[in-house]
Amino acid sequence: MFFAPILQFVTKRDLILKRSTFEHVISSMAGRNCLKGFLLTFLMVGMSGLHAQEASPQFADLAARAAAARDQQNIPLAIELYTQAEQLKPDWREGWFYLGLLQYGANQFPAAIDAFNHLLQLEPSAVPAMALRGLCEFETGAYDDSLRDLEQSIAHGAANEPRNEQILRYHLAQLLVRAGRFQDALTQYKIFIEKQVDSPDVLLGLGLAGTRVRLLPKEIPETDRGLYLAAGSAGYAFLSGNSELAASIFTELFARYPTAPNLHLFYGYLLFQHDSELAINQFQSELTIAPGNIEAHAILAYTEMIAGRYAEAVPEAEHVLAAMPDMEMALIALGRSLGETGDPKHGMELLNRVLQSDPDNLEAHMGLAAIYSHAGRREDAYRERMVCLGLAK
Amino acid sequence: MSVWFALAWPSSLRRIVVRFSVAALIWLLCDFAGVLPTLAQSKKSSTSAVTCGTCHVGVATSYSHAPMRHAMESPGANPALETHPNLSVQMGQYFYTVQTKDGKSTYTVSDGRNSLTLPIRWIFGQHSQTWVLEKDGHLYESLVSYFPRDNGLATTPGDQKITPHNLIEAMGRRLQPWETRSCFNCHATDAVAGDQLTLDHLRPGLDCERCHVGAQQHMADAENDNFKTLPKSLKRMDSESISNFCGECHRSWDAVIRNHWHGPAFVRFQPYRLQNSKCFSGNDPRISCLACHNPHQPANRNNASYDSKCLACHSEAKASHARVCTVSKNNCVSCHMPKVELPGGHTSFTDHQIRVVKPGEAYPN
Numbered sequence A: 001m002f003f004a005p006i007l008q009f010v011t012k013r014d015l016i017l018k019r020s021t022f023e024h025v026i027s028s029m030a031g032r033n034c035l036k037g038f039l040l041t042f043l044m045v046g047m048s049g050l051h052a053q054e055a056s057p058q059f060a061d062l063a064a065r066a067a068a069a070r071d072q073q074n075i076p077l078a079i080e081l082y083t084q085a086e087q088l089k090p091d092w093r094e095g096w097f098y099l100g101l102l103q104y105g106a107n108q109f110p111a112a113i114d115a116f117n118h119l120l121q122l123e124p125s126a127v128p129a130m131a132l133r134g135l136c137e138f139e140t141g142a143y144d145d146s147l148r149d150l151e152q153s154i155a156h157g158a159a160n161e162p163r164n165e166q167i168l169r170y171h172l173a174q175l176l177v178r179a180g181r182f183q184d185a186l187t188q189y190k191i192f193i194e195k196q197v198d199s200p201d202v203l204l205g206l207g208l209a210g211t212r213v214r215l216l217p218k219e220i221p222e223t224d225r226g227l228y229l230a231a232g233s234a235g236y237a238f239l240s241g242n243s244e245l246a247a248s249i250f251t252e253l254f255a256r257y258p259t260a261p262n263l264h265l266f267y268g269y270l271l272f273q274h275d276s277e278l279a280i281n282q283f284q285s286e287l288t289i290a291p292g293n294i295e296a297h298a299i300l301a302y303t304e305m306i307a308g309r310y311a312e313a314v315p316e317a318e319h320v321l322a323a324m325p326d327m328e329m330a331l332i333a334l335g336r337s338l339g340e341t342g343d344p345k346h347g348m349e350l351l352n353r354v355l356q357s358d359p360d361n362l363e364a365h366m367g368l369a370a371i372y373s374h375a376g377r378r379e380d381a382y383r384e385r386m387v388c389l390g391l392a393k
Numbered sequence B: 001m002s003v004w005f006a007l008a009w010p011s012s013l014r015r016i017v018v019r020f021s022v023a024a025l026i027w028l029l030c031d032f033a034g035v036l037p038t039l040a041q042s043k044k045s046s047t048s049a050v051t052c053g054t055c056h057v058g059v060a061t062s063y064s065h066a067p068m069r070h071a072m073e074s075p076g077a078n079p080a081l082e083t084h085p086n087l088s089v090q091m092g093q094y095f096y097t098v099q100t101k102d103g104k105s106t107y108t109v110s111d112g113r114n115s116l117t118l119p120i121r122w123i124f125g126q127h128s129q130t131w132v133l134e135k136d137g138h139l140y141e142s143l144v145s146y147f148p149r150d151n152g153l154a155t156t157p158g159d160q161k162i163t164p165h166n167l168i169e170a171m172g173r174r175l176q177p178w179e180t181r182s183c184f185n186c187h188a189t190d191a192v193a194g195d196q197l198t199l200d201h202l203r204p205g206l207d208c209e210r211c212h213v214g215a216q217q218h219m220a221d222a223e224n225d226n227f228k229t230l231p232k233s234l235k236r237m238d239s240e241s242i243s244n245f246c247g248e249c250h251r252s253w254d255a256v257i258r259n260h261w262h263g264p265a266f267v268r269f270q271p272y273r274l275q276n277s278k279c280f281s282g283n284d285p286r287i288s289c290l291a292c293h294n295p296h297q298p299a300n301r302n303n304a305s306y307d308s309k310c311l312a313c314h315s316e317a318k319a320s321h322a323r324v325c326t327v328s329k330n331n332c333v334s335c336h337m338p339k340v341e342l343p344g345g346h347t348s349f350t351d352h353q354i355r356v357v358k359p360g361e362a363y364p365n
Helices: A004-011 A015-027 A032-055 A057-071 A075-088 A093-105 A109-122 A127-140 A143-155 A162-178 A182-194 A200-210 A222-239 A243-256 A263-272 A276-289 A294-306 A310-323 A328-340 A344-357 A362-374 A378-392 B011-030 B039-045 B057-063 B079-083 B167-171 B177-187 B215-223 B239-250 B253-258 B264-268 B270-275 B303-311 B332-336
Strands: B086-091 B094-101 B104-110 B115-119 B122-124 B130-135 B138-142 B144-147 B152-155 B172-174 B339-341 B348-350
Touching: A057 A075, A057 A093, A075 A093, A093 A109, A093 A127, A109 A127, A127 A143, A127 A162, A143 A162, A162 A182, A162 A200, A182 A200, A182 A222, A200 A222, A200 A263, A222 A243, A222 A263, A243 A263, A243 B177, A263 A276, A263 A294, A276 A294, A294 A310, A294 A328, A310 A328, A328 A344, A328 A362, A344 A362, A362 A378, A362 B239, A362 B253, A378 B253, B079 B094, B086 B144, B086 B152, B104 B167, B115 B130, B115 B167, B122 B177, B130 B144, B130 B167, B138 B167, B138 B177, B177 B239, B239 B253, B239 B270, B253 B270, B264 B270, B264 B339, B303 B332
Parallel strands: none
Antiparallel strands: B086 B094, B094 B104, B104 B115, B122 B130, B130 B138, B138 B172, B144 B152, B339 B348
């Protein structure tokens, strides 16, 4: 199975695999041209180190022996020699890089983090080091740090190489769920679905993201795994184009777990992009199970706005904003809906409030365009529409 | 003339005058669209089923020829298929034939070794046609369509990127449930109830009820002389709302933007294109869909007939901000709303993004 090597990597059973995989991590930085640049940088760093080594035969000897031990897979010796070499020359970047890599492979995660910290202080743009530090932090339970590093490294190209992409995105997706950023997590899982990766790990993670459970897969009690795996399977089926299979799995889930939170919300979320009316039905079902689910109220208000059911969206959005005054989704739903139902001034205020914190929010600009248009503010409407066309591209 | 005065008249004449007066009074009370309701007379003088056309004769008659009325055609008496009983085309390794005989049309795809034949049950479109096919309980959009300009078959718009791997994939693109709902809801009447497809009940094309929600109730009540339950008036909507209303099927600006659609393939979504125009203003009735098009009539293909619509703003006589064309006052749309060929060819659409088109300029958006 394609995902198996990743899991091996994740579980750190095989140093060779990890190291070879890490070479992919390096190569992923920003495409192969960048890789050449990065390796060249490393080489130059190494050469500068070697230049220094002419003045320090002891360092040169240690560096050569460390590389030889690494090549011979004598990991404990290599770690020891790289550590000694770094004590002699703490600005030797290549040394920190290999030391961190080897320690990561040996499950010495705190030490690996320390090595990558040194490297990143010397070379803040060393994206592979940042990605590896993120993976180490995940293993030590420093989840917030791990999320920051993985997100940043992926943003800078660490996931451009297919094998690295899956390792990094899988960890990132788990952390996004834990952080309550479900939409972002689902975006990550969609990449696995596009590649037809349907391992249980991905399905479980997708199920957690869809049903908005802020836990890591390893934290899920055994008794609940079936529910989230099935939810993930339904989501996978839907997102891979088999909506009929998805519908049957969801129907079965609704029958088997009639009070499980966020199952209808997940199905509604999947339907939302294709058919807002079907999505609304699911969100309303969710609210019959959990009337106090503010997120469900918010997404219902938003979807009603999208469906042009403005009069219904107003009270829903007001209900949400009474509990969460800054919730963007509800601000947009209420702003547009008020603009369409006779209170354009208040509607514009709310939409402009969204744009203050999120200037490129497409729906807020669309709402303003509609309000200006209804009011006959032709030039303002045209300007907003052109902004939207640019954003939509 | 007083109704009471008319009581002294001969009974037959009196009956006519009384009915006319009552109908006129109802019409005034209803403030209804330009036709005189004559249901009160007709229901007593006729045993045939009451329809919208029973009262609204003029508009119902003209609407019977309108494109929306023929958004879906019955396979039995389809003029395009009747006049082209043997259509065929080779597309890659697959050979398609559409044959019509004795009022029945079939769609066949063959790979040279095996073939698959299905009856054509639903014809989408009056001129260019795409067929929805049913196999094993699933609905498929035919992978080839009929194009009148070519008098032949070619790939269905939007399906150019599909590479079929077997006969079923070559036959058509399997439709997702929401696509099916959307397609039938815009091409037929009573095809969808709630979130369910009700294909057994559908009537091809769009009946009055499809736009004039409440028409059925209005008709039922009118049979009992109750004219208070009127369908929602569409006349009071501003241009922005009309655009969105028409855009429910012809695709609204919001829908196109939300789906991130751009490029010439989407020139066919007129409300979106119109709202991209600099001159579009949501509260100006001179630029609404209805300013130029009467949905109850066939589209007017005479470019010059639209000049007065443009000159309603772009004229020296009008005190407005609109600029006046220095080139011509005739055939405005031929320059300012050019025809755009859909990718893949076979058909073109008028671009409703009204603009000054510069020579060699790329299609905007």
